[in-house]
Amino acid sequence: MADLGPTVVRSRIRIREGEPVDTILATAEAEGCDLIVTGVAQDEEFGRFRLGKTVDRLLHRSRTPLLVVRNRPRGAYRNIVAATDFSDPARHAFQTTLRFFPERKLTLFHAYDVPRQTLADNPTMLRRTYEDAVLERSDRFLEQMGLLGCDRTRPDVLVEEGSPGRLLREYVRVGKVDLIALGTRGSSSLLDLFLGSTAREIVEMVPTDALVTRDPGAPVET
Numbered sequence: 001m002a003d004l005g006p007t008v009v010r011s012r013i014r015i016r017e018g019e020p021v022d023t024i025l026a027t028a029e030a031e032g033c034d035l036i037v038t039g040v041a042q043d044e045e046f047g048r049f050r051l052g053k054t055v056d057r058l059l060h061r062s063r064t065p066l067l068v069v070r071n072r073p074r075g076a077y078r079n080i081v082a083a084t085d086f087s088d089p090a091r092h093a094f095q096t097t098l099r100f101f102p103e104r105k106l107t108l109f110h111a112y113d114v115p116r117q118t119l120a121d122n123p124t125m126l127r128r129t130y131e132d133a134v135l136e137r138s139d140r141f142l143e144q145m146g147l148l149g150c151d152r153t154r155p156d157v158l159v160e161e162g163s164p165g166r167l168l169r170e171y172v173r174v175g176k177v178d179l180i181a182l183g184t185r186g187s188s189s190l191l192d193l194f195l196g197s198t199a200r201e202i203v204e205m206v207p208t209d210a211l212v213t214r215d216p217g218a219p220v221e222t
Helices: 002-007 020-031 052-061 088-100 122-146 165-174 199-205
Strands: 034-037 042-043 048-050 066-069 081-082 107-113 156-162 179-184 208-212
Touching: 020 156, 034 052, 052 066, 052 199, 081 088, 081 208, 088 107, 088 179, 088 208, 107 122, 107 165, 122 208, 165 179, 165 199, 179 199
Parallel strands: 034 066, 081 107, 081 179, 107 156, 179 208
Antiparallel strands: 042 048, 066 208
16 A cells, blocks of 8 residues: 555455455445456566466456556556557547546557558558558547547557557557556457457556456456
């Protein structure tokens, strides 16, 4: 609690017996919680962080947004990147992030693969055309949320070709990002996200805190 300093106004301690995930979810629902916060485990043999079974199951089952914390808190989040595939779940996740952090400048991030590059007569032109199309989708995505013309609240937009997990990991390292926001469809055990990647893989791969928000209309595993 000492790490949190003056940010904690009021807290209550609940101790419950039972299967951890069932108990956490039941408590969150009973208390009307808007957010579940959890840490990650550390592999003592290799010194690496891993999600662990409890966090993995929470990612699959929680309808409440889940904040997975890797690092000791040093203050408020300042550099937040919201990954998107422009879908309804991604829109819901982005709106949730805006609600939690209304005064923070966000970066909207999208990773893409250019289809059929090897068959193109001019691969460079194809990549440029595809990137322009992605940027147009970004503008439409922001316009749908009323953010396109708002200079103060409009997020920065970053689109890159390549694997989402690899690019986000590099961006976190270079850009000093302290929070990644993700949306999940929750339609399968893989939590399919964009371009064949998964929310779980990104949360496990990217060395920073992650806010994971489930599509409210998606089924929940039991």
